[in-house]
Every structure is written in C-alpha cells, then in structure tokens.
Amino acid sequence: MGENGRCRLWRSAFLQGGTQVREHVIEIDPSRPLAEEPGRGHNRWHEAIEPVLEVEPGDLVVYETRDAFDGQLGPGSTDRDVGGLDLGPVHPLTGPVYVRGAEPGDLLEVELVGIEADPWEGWGYTVEVPGFGFLRDHFPEPYIVHWRLHEGYAESEQLPGVRIRYNPHPGVFGVAPSAELRRRAAEREAEAAEAGGFALPPEPAGAVPSGEPVASEGLRTVPPRENAGNIDIKQFSPGTTMLIPVHAEGALVSTGDVHFAQGDCEACGTAIEMRSRVRVRFGLRKGEAERRGIRDLQFFRDTYFTAPELAVPRRFYATTGICVEGEGANHSEDLTLAARNALLNMIGHLETRGFDRRQAYALCSVAVDLRISQTVDVPNLLVSALLPLDIFV
Structure with missing residues (x-):
C-alpha cells in the first residue's frame, strides 16, 4: 500500500478549505493485460484482495483504467475476433483503494471529479457478443463498431451520419463485499441460474488475482450488487456524488469499464467502451448506512448530468x-x-x-x-x- 512502486503520489500546490489536498495516481500500462500487472487491479470482487494504496478522506485519487475486455480488441479487430473473445478477464478493474477510517455500516461518499477519455489512443468500440446482451436470442452473430473519439463526440464509419456526444461515466464502480455478502450473493445467483435464469458463478479461469481463495470464491463483475459494481448509470458523470454502503474495512474501492457514452439500457451489453483516467474524491458518513438502513447505491447532483438537450x-x-x-x-x-x-x-x-x-x-x-x-x-x-x-x- 502507499508509495510502493505500483502507484504515483504527489502533493498538490493548492489549498482547499485551508487544508492541503493530496492527489494519488494509480498508473497502468495499457499495452499489457491486467494479468501482467496484477498488483494494480483485479477482475473479481473479494474482501481479501490487497489494496493498491491508502488514502485519507478528502484526498483525490486518479485511476487509470483498461477497457472492458482487457485489451483483447483493437482498432483492427473484426467481427470474427468478437466471436473469439474470452469473457474470463472481464472487467479489469483498477484498485482497490483503502480509505482510512471506513468501516462496515458507514456510507462512502464518492464525488466524481472528472474523466479523461482514452488518453492513449482516441479509439473506442461497441460489440455484440454471442450469448450476451438484452436481445441475445435475436442477435446470435458477433459484431463490432469502431469509434473515433474526438473532443466532445464520437463518430464511426460503420454508423454513417451519426455523432454521439461525450457523456463519460464509469460502467463499474464499487467497494469490496463482506465475506457474508459475497457468500450470500453467490448462493442466490446460483439459485437463480438453477431456476432457469442467467447468472455467472465464480470462475477461476482468467481471474486476477489468480491465487486462492480469490480465484475460486471471487464474484464475477457482471451484475451490480449491494457493493454497487457494474452499475452502467450514465447519470454518474463528472459532478455526481455516489453514496455506497461500506461492507469491508477501508471500503476497498475500485473502478473500470469506463464508457464514452451510453443509452439508458446498454442494450447489446456494451456502450462506447474506452480506456480512461477517472478522478474521484472520497468522503465518509460515519454509521449512516446502518443508521438509515441503506443497503444499495444512492447518488445525487445539483446540475444537469450532461448538456440539457441530451439529458432531456x-x-x-x-x-x-x-x-x-x-x-x-x-x-x-x-x-x-x-x-x-x-x-x-x-x-x-x-x-x-x-x-x-x-x-x-x-x-x-x-x-x-x-x-x-x-x-x-x-x-x-x-x-x-x-x-x-x-x-x-
């Protein structure tokens, strides 16, 4: 944890409310998959995953993030490549970050300060993966749309005459579950699958960390749960604050799967996927989750979450x-x-x-x-x- 070579930390030169604010940066190498940098992230939810760094409430943290499929796709990828995707490494998350003083029963306050879109390449994608998505029975064939990410909008030669305005948000943002919540979630999702539903049980293939017990016990990142996780809420754009119940000491906060833009449905299972830099500020509301009986994510803001003509x-x-x-x-x-x-x-x-x-x-x-x-x-x-x-x- 702290300044251990896996992240970069410096003190900013400005004061906020009379207090010097520290900003911490978790850097990644976007040319390498998460499995080659396991000390900087994970793709399963488990309370035993070691944090990358510790921060104080009020500190700023910058997460550099990989794309949702962990670099398996690139600007030259084809529909055939989509058909061969390995879903085991989905989603590569950056973190976790240990927030000092956070304890079960608290509410973690997360202010999304900003998102920088794909600072490395200016490319994004939308894919239709066989067997996944809201209309998977109607769309069994693989498909990919390549996007050119400009300042403020995205365009694609495969969707001529379309320009999608920039509305960035983290697809996945969450805290670690407690051991009890992790076991309960695994059991109820197994019951849902046995009843004919669609659920992804813990799976060690592609897991990061790859060691036990995380690989075999860690929850897949696909569904949202009480720890937030894969929320895909486009209103969680810069300027929005989330309140997440804390389940494990230090909260252990991670993010990834960042979107350039998305409809309120993400129907095919992907948005405009990209790599990014996500800047957040953490706060704590001591005991408030337990006191108010809050079990699930809540969020708020005081301005439009995007340009008014896009919000409405x-x-x-x-x-x-x-x-x-x-x-x-x-x-x-x-x-x-x-x-x-x-x-x-x-x-x-x-x-x-x-x-x-x-x-x-x-x-x-x-x-x-x-x-x-x-x-x-x-x-x-x-x-x-x-x-x-x-x-x-």
Whole structure:
C-alpha cells in the first residue's frame, strides 16, 4: 500500500478549505493485460484482495483504467475476433483503494471529479457478443463498431451520419463485499441460474488475482450488487456524488469499464467502451448506512448530468412496448417483456432510416433510452424507447 512502486503520489500546490489536498495516481500500462500487472487491479470482487494504496478522506485519487475486455480488441479487430473473445478477464478493474477510517455500516461518499477519455489512443468500440446482451436470442452473430473519439463526440464509419456526444461515466464502480455478502450473493445467483435464469458463478479461469481463495470464491463483475459494481448509470458523470454502503474495512474501492457514452439500457451489453483516467474524491458518513438502513447505491447532483438537450432530448422519436408476445400470450406486469418489445420496435424504426439490424442494435445501446412509462395499468405495463434525433448529422 502507499508509495510502493505500483502507484504515483504527489502533493498538490493548492489549498482547499485551508487544508492541503493530496492527489494519488494509480498508473497502468495499457499495452499489457491486467494479468501482467496484477498488483494494480483485479477482475473479481473479494474482501481479501490487497489494496493498491491508502488514502485519507478528502484526498483525490486518479485511476487509470483498461477497457472492458482487457485489451483483447483493437482498432483492427473484426467481427470474427468478437466471436473469439474470452469473457474470463472481464472487467479489469483498477484498485482497490483503502480509505482510512471506513468501516462496515458507514456510507462512502464518492464525488466524481472528472474523466479523461482514452488518453492513449482516441479509439473506442461497441460489440455484440454471442450469448450476451438484452436481445441475445435475436442477435446470435458477433459484431463490432469502431469509434473515433474526438473532443466532445464520437463518430464511426460503420454508423454513417451519426455523432454521439461525450457523456463519460464509469460502467463499474464499487467497494469490496463482506465475506457474508459475497457468500450470500453467490448462493442466490446460483439459485437463480438453477431456476432457469442467467447468472455467472465464480470462475477461476482468467481471474486476477489468480491465487486462492480469490480465484475460486471471487464474484464475477457482471451484475451490480449491494457493493454497487457494474452499475452502467450514465447519470454518474463528472459532478455526481455516489453514496455506497461500506461492507469491508477501508471500503476497498475500485473502478473500470469506463464508457464514452451510453443509452439508458446498454442494450447489446456494451456502450462506447474506452480506456480512461477517472478522478474521484472520497468522503465518509460515519454509521449512516446502518443508521438509515441503506443497503444499495444512492447518488445525487445539483446540475444537469450532461448538456440539457441530451439529458432531456430536444427532438426525439419514441417507440413503446407492452407485455404481449407479438400476437400471442399476454403476460401480466412483465417489464422485461415490455422493454424488449419497445427495443425491438425501435430497431424496426431504425431499419426504416437505412440501418441494418446489427447497426440498429448497437445504436440503441449507445444512444437510446428505455423509460418505464407506467407500472400500474395491469396487466400491461408500458416501456418507451426514446431515440434522440440530434445524434443524426
């Protein structure tokens, strides 16, 4: 921990509230996969993972991050490469960081100060991975969209006439679980899989750290849980503050899977994925999680999370979906089915604009917002899919 060669630390030259603020930087080599730099990160959640550094509440921390697939893809990657991806190394996280004074029952306050997009290469990607994504049964073939990341927007030759505005946010941001929470999560997710659901159990193949017990016991990073984790919340952009219940001493905070932009759904399973530098400031609310019974992530801000015309699209086209299987069965109060129908209807609309189905699915993932329009008019709940029209240039 501390200044041990795995991170860089310096004191800033400015005062904040009369106190000198320290900034710590966790540097990585983006040309190397996480397994070659195991002292700087991890891709499983486990309370026994050693922290990279210790900080005081109020300190600034800069995390340099890898992309979600840990460097398996590059600007020359093809659809075939997507079909051969190894999901074991997903997601490579930078950290954890030990916050002094943080104890179970506290609320960790995380102010997202800033995100620098892909400072190494200016490239990002969106992929459709077989067997993954909200509409995986409709899109079984691998597909990749390459993005050129400019200052303020992204463009792709594969989606001509589309310009996606910059709205960066960490896809994964979380704290370590307690041993009890880790065991409970593994058990309940196994039960969900046995009941016919889709869940990823602990898997040592590709795990970092690769030693035991972390490799065999560590939770996969794919779902969000009480420790936050893979939240994919585009409103967690610079200027937003998160409140996360602390489960382990020091909180043990990590991040990765940073997005250049994303729709409120990340439908195909990826956004505009990129490497980045994430700057945060930590604070503590002692005992507040236990005192208020807070079990899950909360977040807030006092300004627009992005440009107002993007936060509330000035011009849009929307489709809707209800809980009916085509012309078939009517399911009662099934938001998943309603959301799928809204999204499939949007893909159909995008086809009328000249996109093929795979292009449309990717575009939905990075730009379309799924909104729960109503949950009371039984049996048919209603979901809307909003396409902001200002993305077309």
